[in-house]
Amino acid sequence: MPDSAAPPPSRSRTAHRRPRPKRRTALLPVAAVAAVGLGALPPAGASAAVAATRTVAADGSAQYRTVQSAIDASAAGDTVSIAKGTYKEVINVPTGKKGLTIKGATGNAEDVVITYDNAAGTKKPDGSTYGTAGSATATFSAPDLTVTGVTVQNTWLRSEHPDITATQAVAVNAQGDRQVFRNDRFIAHQDTVLNWAPSATGQYRQYFRASFISGDVDFLFGNATAVYDRVNITLRDRGAAAGGNNGYLAAPNTHSAKKYGFLITGSTISSSAQANTFSLGRPWHPTDDAVGQLVIRDTALPAAVRVAAPWTDFGTFPWKSARFHEYANTGPGATVNANRPQLTVAQAADYTAARYLAGTDGWNPVG
Incomplete structure (x- = not known):
């Protein structure tokens, strides 16, 4: 979309036009005026x-005090704008909120x-536990x-809860299609970002761009198609x-029928x-049928990465049976x-952000 609207077409001057008779305009009922405002009436039967x-501020200076209350009040396509502050809450964007935008008001x-x-092993009021997906601070199910x-x-910290053995503590559970995350920060320890496809063979694509993500164990994981582009x-x-075990960056469980799982590209x-x-x-x-797929390409890797053998088995399932590759x-x-499979130049052309995300509808949020 251009930065500004195109100028209106120029009007030619016409001299000595004969005055036209004035048209009689029917008055609108007051209720109709209130419904449509001062703009033009929509066509009959069209949605107005x-x-x-929806604005959010914890101090009460906006329409809503909590992020979730603004989400609940929003319709598909609305925007939730959040003022500077800290919001201690769990949020959930259900599938019906298609096209919702959630943004920080300052841009920072x-x-x-x-x-x-919450952690997977944290008990609910009824005595059951949240489980991995249920531990998420934010669950995003809506498409677009x-x-x-x-x-x-x-x-959540392991050191503060030695009695809990289910230590997964998710920050973001992304489980919708055509989701875009830009200029964000996602922070946790184990299982920071869950990229999930509710139907393992379904089309669920998530794009992370120019963001910051931190964690220690399997902190990018799941069976959706996810691209991390220019991410720190x-x-x-x-x-x-040195030489010990601090953790694992990613744990994809891509369905074997899917060509694309995870891509980390142009990142640090x-x-x-x-x-x-x-x-x-x-x-x-x-x-x-889970055969993880992950490509890490054109990315700077620190000395903390195991140079001789950076991939490892998961239980009895060998990493060499998965689809793990690097490039440049x-x-x-x-x-x-020999322990670091590389894409060929020809293969690399088929494992780009655009190819991962195109799907069956040509979606292209890259750029």
């Missing part, structure tokens, strides 16, 4: 709905923080969703000595952890050897 912006993701601290300029975090990723140090991965303590990924294998990576954690 216009996308609205550090200013707007949505935070909570945009989230920009916000931080979503899960602050931090491998959080759990204190392992950093860490303060000791050398050779992080694996790039392992193939989550909860079902027989750089940095102290990058090299080429």
Whole structure:
């Protein structure tokens, strides 16, 4: 869309026009005027709905005090604009809120923080536990969703809950199609971002651009098609000595019928952890038809990545049975050897952000 509307067409001057008789205009009922405002009436039978912006501020200076209350009040296509502040709440955007935009009002993701601290093993009031997906601070199910300029975090810490063994604590559960996350921050430890396809063979695509993500164990995981483009990723140090085990970046469980799972491209991965303590990924294998797919390409890798063998098995399922590849990576954690499968130049042309996201409808949010 251009920055400004095109100018109206020029009008030619016509001299000595004969005055036209005035038309009689029927008066509208007051209710009709109130319904349509001062603009032109919509055609008969057409919807007069216009996308609205719902404003949120924790101090009460906006329409809503909580993010969830603004989401609940929104219709499909609306915008939820969140003022600077910290919002301790769990949020959920259901499938019916198609086309919703959630944005931080300042444009700086550090200013707007949505935070909570549930883990998979945290007990609900009824005594049951949340489970991995249920631990999420934010669950996004609506298609055509945009989230920009916000931080979503899960602050649950293993050290504060030694009695809980289910330590997955999700920040974002993304489980809709054609979802875009730009200029955001997603922070947790284990299982930070869940990229989920409610139907394992269905079309669920999520695009992360120019954002920050941190975690330590399997913190990008799931069976959806997800692209991380120009993202800053931090491998959080759990204190392992050099050569020990701090964790794993990714754990895809892509269905074997899907060509595309996860792509990390044009990104920077950093860490303060000791050398050779992080694996790039392992193939989550909860079902027989799960064969994880992940490409990391054109990305800077830190010394914390295991240089000799950056991929590892998941339980008894071997990483060599998964679909893991690299291409043109750089940095102290990058090299080429027998344990680091590389795409060929020809293959690399088929594993780009645009190819991953095109699907059956040609969707292209890249750029």
